[in-house]
Amino acid sequence: xxxxxxxxSEEFFYTxxxxxxxxxxxxxxxxxxxxxxxxxxxxxxxxxxxxxxGALISFFTQSYIWGILGGIGTGILMGILLSxxxxxLKTSSVLTGVxxxxxxxxxxxxxxxxxxxxxxxxxxxxxxxxPYIKIPxxxxxxxxxxLFEQNLLFYIAIISVISISTFLNKTKMGLLIKAVGYNPIxxxxxxISIEKIQLIALIxxxxxxxxxxxxxxxxYLSTYNSGMIAGRGFIGLAAEAMGAGQPLLTIIFAxxxxxxxxxxINAQTALNIPYELLNTLPYLMTILALVIxxxxxxxxxxxxxxxx
Numbered sequence: 219x220x221x222x223x224x225x226x227s228e229e230f231f232y233t234x235x236x237x238x239x240x241x242x243x244x245x246x247x248x249x250x251x252x253x254x255x256x257x258x259x260x261x262x263x264x265x266x267x268x269x270x271x272g273a274l275i276s277f278f279t280q281s282y283i284w285g286i287l288g289g290i291g292t293g294i295l296m297g298i299l300l301s302x303x304x305x306x307l308k309t310s311s312v313l314t315g316v317x318x319x320x321x322x323x324x325x326x327x328x329x330x331x332x333x334x335x336x337x338x339x340x341x342x343x344x345x346x347x348x349p350y351i352k353i354p355x356x357x358x359x360x361x362x363x364x365l366f367e368q369n370l371l372f373y374i375a376i377i378s379v380i381s382i383s384t385f386l387n388k389t390k391m392g393l394l395i396k397a398v399g400y401n402p403i404x405x406x407x408x409x410i411s412i413e414k415i416q417l418i419a420l421i422x423x424x425x426x427x428x429x430x431x432x433x434x435x436x437x438y439l440s441t442y443n444s445g446m447i448a449g450r451g452f453i454g455l456a457a458e459a460m461g462a463g464q465p466l467l468t469i470i471f472a473x474x475x476x477x478x479x480x481x482x483i484n485a486q487t488a489l490n491i492p493y494e495l496l497n498t499l500p501y502l503m504t505i506l507a508l509v510i511x512x513x514x515x516x517x518x519x520x521x522x523x524x525x526x
Contacts, residue, residue: 224484232364233484235372236438238476240265240447242375243430244454245472246382247293247423249463253386254419255399255412256304259315261427262451263322264296266444268431270326273442274333276346285346286432293428296322297420305413326444339443345436369437371429378426383465395419427451449501456504460511471507478503 224230244261251258268289276285296318303314327337334342348370356366386392397405398415406412430450435442453475461468482499485491 225481226361228361228364230480230484231361234473234477234480235364235368236476237479237483238473239369239372239375240430240433240438240450241454241457241475241479242379242469242472243371243426243433244451245457245461245468246375246378246454246465247426247430248455248458249461249465249468250382250386250395250419250426251423252458252463253399254395254416255402256300256311256416256420257315258297258300258420258423259312259455260296260300260318261423261454262447262449263315263319264293264424264427265431265434265451266322266326266447267296268292268428269435269446270329270340270431270442272428272432273340273345273435274329274343276436277340277343280346282346282348282436285436286348286429289432289436290425290428293424293426293431294421295424296427297424298417301413301417301420305416323444326442330442330444337444340435340441344440345442347440348433348437369433371433371437374429378429379465379469386465391415391418430454449504453500453504456507460507475500475503475507 244265247261247264248258251261271292272285272289275288276282279285300311300314300318303309303318304311330340331337334340336342350367350369351373353366357363359366384392386396394405394410394415395418398410398412402412405415431447434446434450439446454472457471457475458468460471479500482496485496
């Protein structure tokens with residue numbers, strides 16, 4: 219009985235939304251990168267560094283706006299760095315992404331120690347929180363009312379999903395990004411600069427990664443700690459893969475991952491199961507989702523070959 223009360227409670231729905239927001243931003247970063255033909259493994263590291271920079275800037279300036287801008291700028295710089303390594307140094311984008319993730323892990327600790335003298339978190343320099351927006355009357359609706367008393371970045375995330383869909387399908391740059399990702403050789407043959415288009419895509423992806431990072435350090439928590447990203451960048455990649463590059467499906471799968479994460483947290487009080495086991499659920503769900511996606515994709519490829 220306890221478990222059903224938990225699943226259909228406003229608290230569970232609210233927690234699910236909160237845990238969906240960073241995953242959704244990571245998924246949008248993966249979406250725009252993949253549309254341009256780049257598997258952006260660097261999202262995890264970008265979110266981590268952005269979260270720290272955003273938190274520190276918000277503390278020293280006492281402004282959440284500067285904190286958000288700092289996080290976005292950091293995400294963009296990480297995207298540019300990936301582009302430089304991939305296009306100028308001719309390295310593998312996947313291996314470069316892995317290397318940048320490792321770099322981010324050490325860099326955030328170095329930065330915290332250099333500025334605050336601590337290595338684990340920024341408790342001594344709490345973030346200036348991003349405000350919550352409560353819409354009168356609508357927030358009082360049972361269950362779904364929690365949608366109308368969310369953090370500012372929640373509404374930015376929803377607007378971003380709509381904007382990305384419009385951008386990719388209705389603008390010249392969006393169509394160029396899709397053309398480069400679909401067939402780079404054909405795009406290059408008609409004079410499209412693949413490096414330039416992919417750089418723009420990585421810059422946009424950096425914006426989303428930055429927003430996902432600052433949400434965690436300036437809203438979900440009021441401090442940064444070195445393990446707070448906790449694989450959400452990779453979970454975002456999985457959500458985008460399951461959504462097959464479609465913004466609406468991507469947000470649905472991001473929300474499913476958010477629900478699983480919320481269940482892992484809330485079920486610790488409702489079920490007599492070790493919390494260590496429950497905490498593995500989001501990652502097991504990621505693996506399962508990718509396996510199902512891969513099997514489905516292989517079946518479609520086999521069917522298409524038979525038709526031919």
